[in-house]
Amino acid sequence: MSHATPALEIVGLNKVFGGLRATQDVNLHIVQGDRRLLIGPNGAGKTTLFNQITGDIIPTSGQIKLFGQDVSKLRPDQRAHLGLSRTYQIITLFPKNTILHNVALGLLGLSNERWNLFRPMARASHLHDEAQTILESVGLGAMSNKLVSQIAYGEKRRLEIALALAQKPKVLLLDEPLAGLSTQERLTVKNLIANIPKETTVVLIEHDMDTALDLAESVTLLHYGKVIVDGTREDVISDPRTREVYLGH
């Protein structure tokens, strides 16, 4: 596989909110198939960076490239069609619908059927069948007809990921997928992430170092919106600046 074109490249990215410089001259080069862990203290600008990659927030300056293509001017939905997918730190699901319907919406988003004004959604059985398969792969297959409002928090976390995985993304951004989970649930979600196919490049924000470092191949440390250290997992962990800013002692 050619690694010539990075899956995700960020060049000279800046975001200013009033007087706050949330992103300061960030440059990132994430190769295809990488598992990149983004770390940094609270308020380091990790989620803000994600929001700029997806297009929810427009950068003040700089470029974001997906597989060499500049997507900085594209809407979030257009970026999704180029293979970008994400999950949210705060659960962002469709609470009134069944789990199955949630995943089906994820599938529908990239299908031209979403513009069909008259064909009943209930008859889109291929979407539902595929959604069911995906749910089984994350261990939610047995409860696919439950409403999101009826399932436990840990299951919602897994559904968050299932919804993104349904789109078979080329680049997947996971924003604290382990937040608020018990030890047992952490292990489940960790395995889920570890089993994401290598064709998908994964960028992960996570505070649980024990789990996240196992998953990561490379690490980027952000602090006050700046990239402080960037490199392979071993390099970043052993770097004294990482200890100073993040790991402590």
Add this chain to the structure above:
Amino acid sequence: MNKVLMLLFVAGLAIIPLVSGDFYINLATQILIAAVFALSLNLLVGYGGLTSLGHVAFLGLSAYICAWTSTKLGVAPLVAIGLSLVITTIMSALFGLIALRATGLGFLMITLAISQVLWGLAYRWASVTNGDNGISGLTRPSLFGLSLDSASSFYWLTLIISIFAFILMAAFAMSAFGSSLQGTRDQARRMRALGYNVWLIRWITFIYSGFWAAVAGLLYVYYNKYIHPSALSVTASAEALLAVIAGGAGTLGGPIVGAALLVFLKNYASSFVERWNMLLGFIFVLIVLLMPDGIVPGVQRLIRRMRGAQS
């Protein structure tokens, strides 16, 4: 089971003119027209989460275009109807461009402002609209040689069009597109991340909803054979919104129940109770207190609970 019930319901509606007098036939016609209008508003409010306080703009526009082209320009009914539908749909596309710059309260205020502009025009642009006098003298066309002058024949036509409108709006709500629309209502940000063009989904819905409001406007103007600026008033928009919410926003049956209740109270109760507006308000407060999400979801919950208690 549901289909059988629905067919029985439609059959029941169809025989109304055979078993009752003109007063009730006309009442039923008005309910049907209000139901088509409420259903169109419900696409925005219930399925899209876009609360409009200016939906009468499209009903009024369509009614005025039809009345004006028919009586002042003397065009044939079919041409007048075609012009009304086409122009109103185009205008809803344009108004949608403006209104959908915002959501929530902003959207509500812009729709209100647009309908108020039209209301003002209807009053002031007297050379076209006859101002406060309204446009009268519109006659109902005949359909395949059948006169639509009698209460019953116009009722049947309205019923057929209403059924057609209901089916097409229900299909829209239950389609893949309708699922996308409901997704944008519940979680717009996630929908964008999943690849949906949220703005475009809302705009298409706005236009589709405007079209069906225009259909309701045509029925309205041919039923009354008259149009007055009050059809474009805030009160009219608010009443329709109230009907949708009281009946159950985001359900297919809700707007019909709400419209029936509204028209019934307005026409029937007002002949017995002088302060019928107070009665209307009282009933709506009661609905909101007892069934906060509307009559149809409320009754469904009651039935489920009763069934649960039996088993």
